[in-house]
Amino acid sequence: MGRPAGALASAAVLAALTALCGCTVQPPDTADGKGNSPVHIRLPSGPTAGATAGGTADRPSATAAASPSAVETTPPHIVFTRGDTGTGVRELQARLRQVAWLFDGPTGTYDDLTAEAVKGFQGRRGLPRTGETDAVTWQRLRGMTHTPGKWELYLMGGQPAAAPDPRCLTGRVLCIDKTSRTLRWMIDGRTVSTMSVRFGAQYTPTREGVFHVYWKSRHHVSTLYHSPMPYAMFFSGGQAVHYSYDFAARGYAGGSHGCVNVRDEAAVSALFAQVRDGDKVVVSW
Numbered sequence: 458m459g460r461p462a463g464a465l466a467s468a469a470v471l472a473a474l475t476a477l478c479g480c481t482v483q484p485p486d487t488a489d490g491k492g493n494s495p496v497h498i499r500l501p502s503g504p505t506a507g508a509t510a511g512g513t514a515d516r517p518s519a520t521a522a523a524s525p526s527a528v529e530t531t532p533p534h535i536v537f538t539r540g541d542t543g544t545g546v547r548e549l550q551a552r553l554r555q556v557a558w559l560f561d562g563p564t565g566t567y568d569d570l571t572a573e574a575v576k577g578f579q580g581r582r583g584l585p586r587t588g589e590t591d592a593v594t595w596q597r598l599r600g601m602t603h604t605p606g607k608w609e610l611y612l613m614g615g616q617p618a619a620a621p622d623p624r625c626l627t628g629r630v631l632c633i634d635k636t637s638r639t640l641r642w643m644i645d646g647r648t649v650s651t652m653s654v655r656f657g658a659q660y661t662p663t664r665e666g667v668f669h670v671y672w673k674s675r676h677h678v679s680t681l682y683h684s685p686m687p688y689a690m691f692f693s694g695g696q697a698v699h700y701s702y703d704f705a706a707r708g709y710a711g712g713s714h715g716c717v718n719v720r721d722e723a724a725v726s727a728l729f730a731q732v733r734d735g736d737k738v739v740v741s742w
Contacts, residue, residue, distance in 0.1 A: 533594075534592045536592055537589070546567050547563040547605075548563075550563035550574075552599065553571070558574040562612070565615055572588035582597060584597070608709055612708040612710070613709075615653060616637055616639065619634040621634075622634070622739050622741045624741075625641065625737075629644050629733070630642075631690070631737070632739050635740070636742050638654055639654060640653075640654045640698065642731065650728065652719055653721070654717050655704045655713060657713050657716070658712035663716070668737070668738040668739075669737055669738060670736045671691055672689075673691070674686070675687065675688060675729065677689040687699060688700045688725045690729065695715070696715045696716050697716050698716070699719065700725045700726075701720060705721075717740075
């Protein structure tokens with residue numbers, strides 16, 4: 458059985474109106490079950506002037522909002538920069554050493570050498586050559602390196618001193634600790650100065666125990682190894698506390714023939730001026 462003529466006419470009217478103005482059309486009220494009640498048209502509400510396919514005059518389109526000119530880029534967060542100090546900078550320097558971009562330190566200070574190393578690392582990987590360690594540079598470097606160990610962080614010294622041995626708490630004492638690789642110059646339990654030190658190699662270890670300074674020699678040269686031992690303060694046979702050019706240059710990559718090496722010449726010079734013959738020396742783990 459065909460559709461009623463009234464329904465066909467209504468459908469034709471609806472189609473024509475929709476095509477003409479793009480209106481939203483309510484379906485016919487079919488309460489009587491015949492579909493021939495009057496057609497109700499809902500006209501567009503609000504202004505239509507300036508309307509586009511992507512939006513209206515009073516609301517930008519999604520396409521416009523996402524255009525490149527409308528998006529602001531935020532520079533990466535700066536993690537480390539020139540002048541910064543601390544263990545974080547030491548880690549940065551140790552990791553730069555692992556990938557052969559830095560050969561000095563770690564010193565714990567973000568200096569010009571560190572900035573140049575960061576620039577080189579950034580340039581090789583297509584990052585902006587700022588010399589500052591931003592979050593992107595730091596993430597890339599961490600992904601290429603392992604977490605540095607304690608002596609990688611303190612390859613050239615600067616590590617915290619251990620608590621003093623109880624035998625160091627009275628009198629004038631050179632308090633030397635092999636575990637932390639440090640020397641404390643102490644007077645009556647007070648620490649006057651602290652410096653990094655290096656000890657004997659495997660087959661020429663530095664002796665442990667309580668000793669006394671028995672001889673000082675400002676410009677000493679070893680008669681056995683023919684190597685310079687400036688600011689030497691002898692405490693056990695041929696073993697002495699003294700400045701080491703090798704320690705200053707290579708850090709803990711080397712070792713002594715049993716002496717206690719100091720790499721900071723200014724510090725050991727001041728120490729040499731203060732220490733007297735007879736002052737106690739304590740060497741402990």
